[in-house]
Amino acid sequence: MAKQDKDAPKRPTARLPKGMRDIGPAELRQTQAMLDKIRAVYERYGFEPLETPAFEYTDALGKFLPDSDRPNEGVFSFQDEDEQWLSLRYDLTAPLARYVAENFQDMPKPFRRYATGSVFRNEKPGPGRFRQFTQFDADTVGAESVAADAEMCMLAADTLEALGISRGQYVIKVNNRKLLDGLREVISLNGSEHNARWLTVMRALDKFDRLGIDGVKALLGPGRKDESGDFTKGAELDTAAIIAVTSIFAAASNIDEKLAQLGERLGASAVGQEGLAELQTIWSLVSAAGYGDGRVAIDPSVVRGLEYYTGPVFEAELLIPATDEKGNPVRFGSVGGGGRYDDLVARFTGQKVPATGFSIGVSRLQAALNLIGRAPAPTLGPVVVTVMDKDQIASYQKFVQTLREDGIRAELYLGNPKKFGRQLEYADKRGSPVVVIQGSNEREAGQVILKDLVEGAQAAAAIKDNKEWKETRAAQVTVPEAELVSAVREILARHS
Amino acid sequence: MAKQDKDAPKRPTARLPKGMRDIGPAELRQTQAMLDKIRAVYERYGFEPLETPAFEYTDALGKFLPDSDRPNEGVFSFQDEDEQWLSLRYDLTAPLARYVAENFQDMPKPFRRYATGSVFRNEKPGPGRFRQFTQFDADTVGAESVAADAEMCMLAADTLEALGISRGQYVIKVNNRKLLDGLREVISLNGSEHNARWLTVMRALDKFDRLGIDGVKALLGPGRKDESGDFTKGAELDTAAIIAVTSIFAAASNIDEKLAQLGERLGASAVGQEGLAELQTIWSLVSAAGYGDGRVAIDPSVVRGLEYYTGPVFEAELLIPATDEKGNPVRFGSVGGGGRYDDLVARFTGQKVPATGFSIGVSRLQAALNLIGRAPAPTLGPVVVTVMDKDQIASYQKFVQTLREDGIRAELYLGNPKKFGRQLEYADKRGSPVVVIQGSNEREAGQVILKDLVEGAQAAAAIKDNKEWKETRAAQVTVPEAELVSAVREILARHS
Numbered sequence: 001m002a003k004q005d006k007d008a009p010k011r012p013t014a015r016l017p018k019g020m021r022d023i024g025p026a027e028l029r030q031t032q033a034m035l036d037k038i039r040a041v042y043e044r045y046g047f048e049p050l051e052t053p054a055f056e057y058t059d060a061l062g063k064f065l066p067d068s069d070r071p072n073e074g075v076f077s078f079q080d081e082d083e084q085w086l087s088l089r090y091d092l093t094a095p096l097a098r099y100v101a102e103n104f105q106d107m108p109k110p111f112r113r114y115a116t117g118s119v120f121r122n123e124k125p126g127p128g129r130f131r132q133f134t135q136f137d138a139d140t141v142g143a144e145s146v147a148a149d150a151e152m153c154m155l156a157a158d159t160l161e162a163l164g165i166s167r168g169q170y171v172i173k174v175n176n177r178k179l180l181d182g183l184r185e186v187i188s189l190n191g192s193e194h195n196a197r198w199l200t201v202m203r204a205l206d207k208f209d210r211l212g213i214d215g216v217k218a219l220l221g222p223g224r225k226d227e228s229g230d231f232t233k234g235a236e237l238d239t240a241a242i243i244a245v246t247s248i249f250a251a252a253s254n255i256d257e258k259l260a261q262l263g264e265r266l267g268a269s270a271v272g273q274e275g276l277a278e279l280q281t282i283w284s285l286v287s288a289a290g291y292g293d294g295r296v297a298i299d300p301s302v303v304r305g306l307e308y309y310t311g312p313v314f315e316a317e318l319l320i321p322a323t324d325e326k327g328n329p330v331r332f333g334s335v336g337g338g339g340r341y342d343d344l345v346a347r348f349t350g351q352k353v354p355a356t357g358f359s360i361g362v363s364r365l366q367a368a369l370n371l372i373g374r375a376p377a378p379t380l381g382p383v384v385v386t387v388m389d390k391d392q393i394a395s396y397q398k399f400v401q402t403l404r405e406d407g408i409r410a411e412l413y414l415g416n417p418k419k420f421g422r423q424l425e426y427a428d429k430r431g432s433p434v435v436v437i438q439g440s441n442e443r444e445a446g447q448v449i450l451k452d453l454v455e456g457a458q459a460a461a462a463i464k465d466n467k468e469w470k471e472t473r474a475a476q477v478t479v480p481e482a483e484l485v486s487a488v489r490e491i492l493a494r495h496s
Numbered sequence: 497m498a499k500q501d502k503d504a505p506k507r508p509t510a511r512l513p514k515g516m517r518d519i520g521p522a523e524l525r526q527t528q529a530m531l532d533k534i535r536a537v538y539e540r541y542g543f544e545p546l547e548t549p550a551f552e553y554t555d556a557l558g559k560f561l562p563d564s565d566r567p568n569e570g571v572f573s574f575q576d577e578d579e580q581w582l583s584l585r586y587d588l589t590a591p592l593a594r595y596v597a598e599n600f601q602d603m604p605k606p607f608r609r610y611a612t613g614s615v616f617r618n619e620k621p622g623p624g625r626f627r628q629f630t631q632f633d634a635d636t637v638g639a640e641s642v643a644a645d646a647e648m649c650m651l652a653a654d655t656l657e658a659l660g661i662s663r664g665q666y667v668i669k670v671n672n673r674k675l676l677d678g679l680r681e682v683i684s685l686n687g688s689e690h691n692a693r694w695l696t697v698m699r700a701l702d703k704f705d706r707l708g709i710d711g712v713k714a715l716l717g718p719g720r721k722d723e724s725g726d727f728t729k730g731a732e733l734d735t736a737a738i739i740a741v742t743s744i745f746a747a748a749s750n751i752d753e754k755l756a757q758l759g760e761r762l763g764a765s766a767v768g769q770e771g772l773a774e775l776q777t778i779w780s781l782v783s784a785a786g787y788g789d790g791r792v793a794i795d796p797s798v799v800r801g802l803e804y805y806t807g808p809v810f811e812a813e814l815l816i817p818a819t820d821e822k823g824n825p826v827r828f829g830s831v832g833g834g835g836r837y838d839d840l841v842a843r844f845t846g847q848k849v850p851a852t853g854f855s856i857g858v859s860r861l862q863a864a865l866n867l868i869g870r871a872p873a874p875t876l877g878p879v880v881v882t883v884m885d886k887d888q889i890a891s892y893q894k895f896v897q898t899l900r901e902d903g904i905r906a907e908l909y910l911g912n913p914k915k916f917g918r919q920l921e922y923a924d925k926r927g928s929p930v931v932v933i934q935g936s937n938e939r940e941a942g943q944v945i946l947k948d949l950v951e952g953a954q955a956a957a958a959i960k961d962n963k964e965w966k967e968t969r970a971a972q973v974t975v976p977e978a979e980l981v982s983a984v985r986e987i988l989a990r991h992s
Contacts, residue, residue, distance in 0.1 A: 012555040014597030014844040017582055020549035022595055028545040044900050046878030046907030046926075049524040053516035053628050054550065054584075054614055055572075059508040076551075076582075078574035081618075086513055086572075088550075099518055101510030108925035110910045118550055122577075132549050143910035147889050151908070154897075288890035289897050348510040382542030393643050394784035401650075401785050404540050411542030412647070414606045414639035429604035430542075 019125030020132055030376040031134065031366060035116060037162045038136045038360060045155050047114040047138045052095040054118070058085035060098045062347055076122045088120035092137040093308075093344065093357060100141050100355075101348035109142040116362070128367055137338075139357030141345070146278045149174075149312040149340055150285035152358040156316050156336060157295040159360060164374065165318065173299035173315045174286075175248075176279045177339070179262065180205075180303070182272015183248070186265070187241035200235040201245060206303040209331065213249060217242055248300040255283060255298045262300055275311070282312060304337055311340035314358060322372045335365040380495065381431035382409035383488055386424075387417035388439040399436055399448065399484060406485045408492070427453055434491050442478065450487055451476040454495045515621030516628055526872040527630065527862060531612060533658045534632045534856060541651050543610040543634045548591040550614070554581035556594045558843055572618050584616035588633045589840065589853060596637050596851075597844035605638040612858070624863055633834075635853030637841070642774050645670075645808040645836060646781035648854040652812050652832060653791040655856060660870065661814065669795035669811045670782075671744075672775045673835070675758065676701075676799070678768015679744070682761070683737035696731040697741060702799040705827065709745060713738055744796040751779060751794045758796055771807070778808060800833055809835035810854060818868045831861040876991065877927035878905035879984055882920075883913035884935045895932055895944065895980060902981045904988070923949055930987050938974065946983055947972040950991045 016022065023031070039049075058077055075087040089095050092115045100111065116136040125131055138155060140148045156172045180202070184190050189198050204219035211219070218224035220242045223234035237245070247265045252258035259280060266272030279298060286296045304313045316336035324330050338358035345353035369375070385399045396412055403410035413423045427435045437449040456475030479487040512518065519527070535545075554573055571583040585591050588611045596607065612632040621627055634651060636644045652668045676698070680686050685694050700715035707715070714720035716738045719730035733741070743761045748754035755776060762768030775794055782792045800809045812832035820826050834854035841849035865871070881895045892908055899906035909919045923931045933945040952971030975983040 011844055011846060012553070012558065014556060014594045015553065016594075016598070017549060017551060017553055018576060018578075020551075022549075022599075023547040025544040025546070028547055032545075044903065044905050046880075046905055048521040048877075048926075049528075050521070051519040051524055053513060053518075054616070055513060055516075057508070057511065057513055060510060062508065076574055078572055080514060082514075098510045098512075102512070103518075108922055110922075112907065112910075120550070140910055144912065145889075145910055147893065147908060148910045150893075151910070158900075285890055285893060289893055348507055350507060381544075384542075393641075394781055397643065397646070397781060397785055404654075407540065409540050409542055411608065412643060414608075414636055414641055414644045414647070416640065426604055426606075 017131075019123075019130055021130055026376055026378050027366070029379060031362065033376075034163060034362060034366060035134075035136065038116070038159055038362070039114070041155065041159045041162050042114040042136075042138050045112075045138065045151070045158075047112045050096075050099065050113040050115050051117065052089070052092075052099055052115070054120075055086045055088045056095055056098055058087040060348075061087050061089065061094045062097075062344075074122055076120050090121055091119050092117065092135055092359065093139065093341070096137075096139055096141070096357075097344035097347065097355075100345050100353065104345075104349070104353075107142075110148070111141040112139070113141075114138045130363070133361070133363035135359050136362050137357055137359040139355060141355040142353060143356070144354040146281050146312060147285060149278075149314075149356050150282045150289075152338060152356055153282070153286055153296045153314055154289060154291050156314060156338075156358050156360075157291055159336075160316060163365070163369070165320075165369075168294060169320050170316060170318050171294065172291075172296045173302045173317060174279065174282055174296060174312060175298070175300050175302035175314075176275035176312050177309050178271050178275025178311060179266070179279065179300060180248075180275075182266040182269035182275055183245050185269040185272060186244050186267060187237065197235055200233075201237070202303055204235060205245065205248065205301070208249060208301055209333070213246065216249075217246060220245065255292075258298060258300065259283075278312060304339060308341045308344060309339040310342045312356065313337070313339035316360070318368055318372075320372045322368070324371070330371060332364075332368045332371075334361075335368055336360040378431055380409075380433045380492070381427070382411045383434045383436060384411060384413055384423070384427040384430065384432045385436040386413050386420070386427075388420065388437060389443075390417055392438075392443070395443075396436075396438070399438075399481075402484060403488060406489075408485070408488060424451075424453075433495050434488055436484070436488070446481050447478050448481055448484055449476055449478050450484075450491060452491050452494075513627075515619075515626055517626055522872055522874050523862070525875060527858065529872075530659060530858060530862060531630075531632065534612070534655055534858070535610070537651065537655045537658050538610040538632075538634050541608075541634065541647070541654075543608045546592075546595065546609040546611050547613065548585070548588075548595055548611070550616075551582045551584045552591055552594060554583040556844075557583050557585065557590045558593075558840075570618055572616050586617055587615050588613065588631055588855065589635065589837070592633075592635055592637070592853075593840035593843065593851075596841050596849065600841075600845070600849075603638075606644070607637040608635070609637075610634045626859070629857070629859035631855050632858050633853055633855040635851060637849060637851040639852070640850040642777050642808060643781055644852050645774075645810070646778045646785075648834060648852055649778070649782055649792045649810055650785060650787050652810060652834075652854050652856075653787055655832075656812060659861070659865070661816075661865075663789075663791060665816050666812060666814050667790065668787075668792045669798045669813060670775065670778055670792060670808060671794070671796050671798035671810075672771035672808050673805050674767050674771025674807060675762070675775065675796055676744075676771075678762040678765035678771055679741050681765040681768060682740050682763060683733065693731055696729075697733070698799055700731060701741065701744065701797065704745060704797055705829070709742065712745075713742060716741065751788075754794060754796065755779075774808060800835060804837045804840060805835040806838045807836035808852065809833070812856070814864055814868075816868045818864070820867070826867060828860075828864045828867075830857075831864055832856040874927055876905075876929045876988070877923070878907045879930045879932060880919070880923040880926065880928045881906065881908050881932040882916070882923075883909050884916065884933060885939075886913055888934075888939070891939075892934070895934075895977075898980060899984060902985075904981070904984060920947075920949075929991050930984055932980070932984070942977050943974050944977055944980055945972055945974050946980075946987060948987050948990075 075090050077085055077087040079085055118132050119135055120132050153172045153174055160170045184198055204216050208216050215224060219234045220237045221234050223232055225231045250261060252261055263276055283298055286292055302313055302315050314337055315334045317334055318332045322330045336359060340356040342352050342354045383403055385396050387396055400410045400412045433454050435451045435453060442448055452475040571586050573581055573583040576582055614628050615631055616628050649668045649670055656666045680694055700712050704712050711720060715730045716733045717730050719728055721727045746757060748757055759772055779794055782788055798809055798811050810833055811830045813830055814828045818826045832855060836852040838848050838850045879899055881892050883892055896906045896908045929950050931947045931949060938944055948971040
């Protein structure tokens with residue numbers, strides 16, 4: 001390393017925090033359009049917007065509590081001037097629970113709200129895995145009826161279709177945690193002393209997509225060695241228990257058959273049968289509404305990682321085959337999900353408040369859409385009015401204003417105007433469709449030159465100076481000043 | 497205090513963090529509409545969107561550096577797993593400087609970006625003063641020309657008008673820091689040993705709006721005692737110096753006269769005359785574009801608190817008289833502002849990069865708009881389909897869906913349907929314009945009842961049960977099921 005001059009002031013390095021990213025115009029415009037579409041569906045379903053702060057008291061967020069002197073993993077935490085711990089929100093549900101507990105008396109019940117915003121996870125970043133990302137949630141609080149859950153599934157389907165994902169290209173899978181609780185009873189793991197072991201079972205079941213049935217079975221039994229040779233200890237279930245819990249993956253020719261199979265397997269488990277009945281009600285509601293055509297499907301293998309779910313759980317999955325840059329098939333995983341969580345508000349009040357919600361992983365869905373070739377076409381840049389004569393800036397500025405007043409994106413070239421070629425390079429880099437040029441000859445004649453950069457893109461790159469420019473006349477027209485707007489509009493229409 | 501049961505689990509209190517707030521539907525919808533309008537203007541000016549993370553490395557944000565063991569005041573700071581300090585962004589300019597320094601080579605230059613989002617200040621909260629609020633910025637980086645500053649003023653004016661503030665109800669004031677630097681030379685405070693004293697001068701000048709000329713003069717001289725009796729030490733300038741610096745408040749019959757007066761006052765100060773020349777150029781550019789009609793005005797008394805400005809500074813001020821709830825006149829202060837900051841990128845690279853920007857204080861502007869009676873009318877709530885017979889939920893759900901498919905906001909009542917009056921109360925609380933009702937009689941006849949809640953609001957409040965309901969027939973119609981959508985549309989049209 002080069003020796004540093006000790007007297008030189010120490011300058012900070014301009015760098016992004018680990019796991020964070022900057023988002024540019026094309027992606028942001030696409031996100032904006034997605035949020036608008038999602039919002040329209042959520043509004044149509046009667047949800048009302050609510051915005052809570054980006055951070056909350058750590059104890060109010062729950063789940064993650066900081067150690068005495070170091071914030072916990074998973075969240076970003078800090079202390080305020082009163083030494084209370086605060087954490088950036090890791091989802092939009094925990095702040096909702098705080099809001100509901102705080103405002104329960106005054107709210108219409110059921111309370112239906114939607115919310116969107118950044119959430120933050122202090123986790124190991126990876127490719128496409130960032131520490132800040134966007135979610136868009138709808139939740140119904142205070143509705144015991146599984147009609148609220150059925151509605152979430154329909155909402156999810158309508159939202160994906162509003163985002164341009166055709167029917168058949170996605171499925172909303174529904175399951176019920178009570179069904180899994182029933183299987184837990186069936187294999188006699190229902191005492192709280194078995195909590196850790198049951199968690200191992202759930203984790204194993206959750207890996208079906210990635211490991212297949214054999215991998216899951218290994219993890220339910222003695223354990224599994226992965227490709228790198230690392231060994232993961234299993235849940236050590238016996239063969240009968242493994243058969244029982246893996247029945248959630250069993251094939252069936254239709255949903256009624258699937259539910260019947262599960263009913264047998266759950267036997268006398270009250271909670272299991274209750275879960276099954278709820279699932280049946282949801283199925284009849286979504287079917288009656290027409291969503292049983294493949295948009296919504298019962299899938300007993302859906303687990304969902306988060307622990308707080310207490311009833312129905314949903315998962316939105318894309319069915320569109322995709323490959324990464326290397327041509328390898330890509331699994332999107334779920335692009336949204338949710339479920340019923342009847343205990344979150346009770347954390348504060350001691351009183352159970354039934355609640356169910358659905359959350360779109362906007363950032364993840366957007367990445368998936370781009371992978372399947374739905375990336376947005378870059379928008380055209382602004383019309384650039386170039387500066388030939390520095391002392392005429394006020395009149396160039398006027399051209400810009402005339403265009404803007406007509407609603408056309410336009411700007412004056414604000415860099416050093418000495419090298420004219422650089423202005424064209426700038427316009428090119430901005431994706432500008434048209435540049436406006438006026439030298440002294442044109443000014444005297446009351447005219448402007450319009451250069452069509454989309455047509456003349458290649459020619460423009462080669463033009464280095466004013467003189468050469470004058471000799472080239474590719475893709476350009478000369479029009480009277482008074483026709484500036486209409487002539488620009490004509491070129492824009494050609495390229496939109 | 498009541499003695500706590502030691503065995504009871506300790507529950508967190510549901511509470512908002514200090515200085516934070518929840519934002520409800522009416523305000524959020526208004527914010528959304530404001531952001532859309534601002535975005536449209538910024539886009540028309542050729543700016544491109546950019547989103548940077550909510551937090552940055554503290555040293556990259558600059559200005560505020562954490563102590564060895566406690567984060568600094570002013571910002572919210574925390575450490576990552578590598579023990580590097582991170583801070584929530586306190587504005588959108590410092591992250592832009594980091595972005596520019598990091599990506600300078602690849603950017604089109606000048607670089608024109610807009611950004612919006614929450615910023616965070618770890619400051620003492622007060623009425624209407626929160627620790628998280630929204631800004632909307634446009635910046636041009638790499639343009640030395642004051643044409644870029646002139647454009648910012650026009651952008652500011654166009655933006656306020658797009659937000660519904662009429663011409664004459666606002667003014668964009670422009671000044672130049674160099675002019676103040678010139679006055680500093682004139683009163684011989686230009687050595688760096690006078691930095692602290694000059695800062696006291698600037699702070700005093702910045703208080704003109706609040707304290708008037710006498711208050712400012714006291715703070716420039718020996719000091720000032722406020723109403724509470726507290727004494728603030730002054731800058732201890734002599735009379736001649738006080739006359740010189742307060743010349744920025746001098747009245748003039750027009751802007752040319754004002755500039756001429758200042759020119760005399762600045763005498764031989766090179767930086768002062770340079771500032772004046774820049775101001776003159778800006779004035780001629782905005783005048784040529786027609787914005788000299790009162791939309792933009794030269795005002796040498798504009799100081800702007802932030803220290804990083806190096807040239808032109810702007811401030812957007814509302815001129816609409818307003819009073820608070822107690823009828824006292826309210827000063828809005830600036831609802832936006834900005835200026836030229838040629839040193840921010842140099843912090844990283846050592847190389848000066850000219851830059852100028854304008855920032856709308858969206859939260860503050862929105863509060864001001866509401867104070868002058870521009871608060872949004874609450875939107876109508878969704879159509880509520882009520883549940884008379886629990887076993888008919890699927891068919892009620894179908895009504896909901898029929899309405900939604902036609903683009904009408906609608907929802908099924910998802911609470912406990914036992915008390916019918918409660919369903920009407922719910923619809924009322926939601927601001928619902930219409931409820932849809934179908935009992936067994938209607939069902940047999942293939943009909944639905946539509947109750948117009950806007951008309952029938954008062955009657956509805958009195959209805960407590962099914963029986964009473966049946967006896968009341970205020971503001972309701974019975975229509976065939978097939979006419980559900982058109983009949984609802986008719987009622988909606990009556991109230992929109």
